[in-house]
Amino acid sequence: MASTIIIFDFDKTIIDVDSDNWVMENLGATQLFNELRPTMPWNPLMDRIMGELHSQGRTIDEIVECLKRIPLDPHIISAIKSAHSLGCDMRVVSDANLFYIETVLKHHGIFGCFTEINTNPSYVDEAGRLRIFPYHDFTKSPHGCNLCPPNMCKGRVIERIQASTNSKEKKRFIYLGDGRGDYCPTLKLNEGDYVMPRKNYPVWDLITSNIGLIKAEIHEWSNGEELEKTLMQLVKSSTSAQLLSVDCKSQAKQLKTHEGLAKALHVQQ
Numbered sequence: 001m002a003s004t005i006i007i008f009d010f011d012k013t014i015i016d017v018d019s020d021n022w023v024m025e026n027l028g029a030t031q032l033f034n035e036l037r038p039t040m041p042w043n044p045l046m047d048r049i050m051g052e053l054h055s056q057g058r059t060i061d062e063i064v065e066c067l068k069r070i071p072l073d074p075h076i077i078s079a080i081k082s083a084h085s086l087g088c089d090m091r092v093v094s095d096a097n098l099f100y101i102e103t104v105l106k107h108h109g110i111f112g113c114f115t116e117i118n119t120n121p122s123y124v125d126e127a128g129r130l131r132i133f134p135y136h137d138f139t140k141s142p143h144g145c146n147l148c149p150p151n152m153c154k155g156r157v158i159e160r161i162q163a164s165t166n167s168k169e170k171k172r173f174i175y176l177g178d179g180r181g182d183y184c185p186t187l188k189l190n191e192g193d194y195v196m197p198r199k200n201y202p203v204w205d206l207i208t209s210n211i212g213l214i215k216a217e218i219h220e221w222s223n224g225e226e227l228e229k230t231l232m233q234l235v236k237s238s239t240s241a242q243l244l245s246v247d248c249k250s251q252a253k254q255l256k257t258h259e260g261l262a263k264a265l266h267v268q269q
């Protein structure tokens with residue numbers, strides 16, 4: 001059982017671009033986006049744009065090819081593979097959507113490194129149109145967090161993961177992100193955890209504007225090379241710390257179950 005849980009944001013963290021913007025720019029939907037943006041929240045807007053692209057005759061294969069062209073820094077691929085081989089439990093928490101994330105991670109051969117992808121559900125319907133839905137059904141049960149967009153509170157996801165881990169075995173969290181939506185989960189981290197905000201991006205601005213609110217140790221990064229170096233240092237230091245406390249581990253290591261688990265996709269290894 002892994003004792004280090006690494007949680008990655010996707011857009012501008014694992015990949016260097018925003019996947020929604022990438023697809024819209026590459027398939028010529030930017031003007032439509034600019035027209036509709038003032039009238040709709042982001043998540044339903046993405047579903048609407050997919051509907052418009054479908055009615056213009058753009059195919060799902062074009063979207064897949066476009067997603068495969070998203071650059072992924074080799075240092076980040078190598079960091080993810082190394083952390084996986086060291087036994088870290090890795091998960092994605094993202095406000096993109098499952099179809100995009102799965103396509104990109106599979107294309108780069110790292111999908112199997114993750115145990116969970118927590119994101120907005122999406123699927124290709126019978127007509128070949130990509131449908132995108134909110135992670136939280138905000139019309140029926142709003143998440144009530146005023147830091148986060150209505151469709152997804154990443155802090156709620158972190159709390160669910162924290163509650164699902166065995167309290168007898170100390171789990172160390174490492175959270176990596178760049179955006180405003182990564183601030184709420186950062187506030188949920190505890191002493192002994194690490195947060196890796198991308199330097200000069202919104203989450204870094206929020207963290208550094210009031211450092212006293214953050215219990216986790218802060219390790220900034222700017223690019224893939226720094227991400228790999230810093231993450232590997234943290235993983236190795238937490239692995240050696242665990243070896244010292246191995247005698248204290250309990251024999252029974254049963255994962256608590258939680259109703260929220262059903263919301264996450266469990267990746268087949």
Ligand SMILES: [Mg+2]
Pocket residue numbers: 009010011012013177178179
């Ligand atoms: Mg991001």
Ligand SMILES: [Zn+2]
Pocket residue numbers: 145146147148152153154155156184185
């Ligand atoms: Zn939140």
